[in-house]
Amino acid sequence: MNSVRSPIAAALARKYFPGRLIARSAGVQSGKADGFVHEVMEEVGVDMSVHTPHTMDELVANRFDLVVTLSPDADEAVRKRGLEMGALEHWSVSDPTLVEGNREAVLSAYRTLRDTLQKKVRERLEPLVASRSASSSQSA
Template identity: 75%
Template sequence: MARATPPSEKDRLVTVTLDPNTITSINPDEVHEWRIAIYDLLEDNSFRPARVSAEGPFALHVSIIGNSILLDVRDPETFKPIAAHYLSLTPFRRLIRDYFRIRDAYYEAIRSAQPFQIETVDMARRGMHNEAAELLRTRLENKLIIDLNTARRLFTLICAVQPYASRIDEATSKLPTVLFVCSMNSVRSPMAAALARKAFPGRIIARSVGVNGGKADSFVHEVMEEVGVDMSVHTPHILDELVANHFDLVVTLSDDAPGAVARKDLEAGAIEHWQVEDPSIVEGNRDLVSEAYRNLRDTLERRVRERLEPLVSGGSQSR
């Protein structure tokens, strides 16, 4: 029998992920800043969506859509949607600018200033954070119930991701679009999409979905980290959640995906199937399973580069 979650542990976030299509960076310092902000938020928070019956704990998936942050609350086990709220960045512009100005002043003071100067900057930093946290709680009233400390940490995460976001409007973008589809959006399709973004940064819009919902896979995180791709930001999605209906290329990666894509009736320049092994069904010790995931990663990396190079270079979608 599963252990019941104590009440004190229900109203909190246990997972935070970032949308790799709208929050992108190849700068390790920027990615490190995101990770620290996520770690601090998860370490200590009080969080629950208002006006819904779902019980926590919760997962939060963060995207940037135009001038808004999308706070997408989900079940941390199944990643099924619970509630989603758009938060306009406009009221926070001054505070975001102050955040970076005071942060830089604080780092400079630590390097060279006297103790009283450091304390002065630190007081300004705390005051700015409190003002931002109160504004955040006000803007999220009747949407998300968070305490002041959680609001402070959530604001820090917003500051960390929004300056580096790639605000691609897929409705008007001229970038080629590719969709990878597998059974549960846990292994094959998210790896392929991540490798496409790695191979062609800023030159392609790559998305992934599953026929059904799945869970994040720790082996995926492990083997993708080896090639410099952070898969901890991945949240599994299903075909029915797709907003976009047109793609230049749709690639199916599991036996059940072609039929599901056909039923979805997507508009696509080309649809093709790649027969690749599912490493999640491999049996054996950890080393043997890890090697199966690496083989899939390397196969996908080669096929993604070969297949998508003509697409991003302006060639035809068809072979």
């Protein structure tokens, strides 16, 4: 639905690697912006108020260096779509929208997702960005 997991991951990628990569998020289906996402991302200095959910059909580009899926449905949809990509990875992460309980329990689930994605984004993209920077400086 492009309202929770991939928007968080894309926003974190833009936060940690500004101007060094293009990060997009898209879902299998359209959805609505999620208020809990806005709240937990503000806690780490990321403004999600401008996020508008998008579907994969809205992607303009058809070539990607790396595609990361965050749900089994998205993984299947990407494979069927036949995008040109350097790599396809599936990161199995929790879905905080499935958590029941009081507000604090739900927020805790969103924070856990954010923190998990923060770690995965940095660990995966740092070497990719560094290798691109190295190859750019060698060709200059």
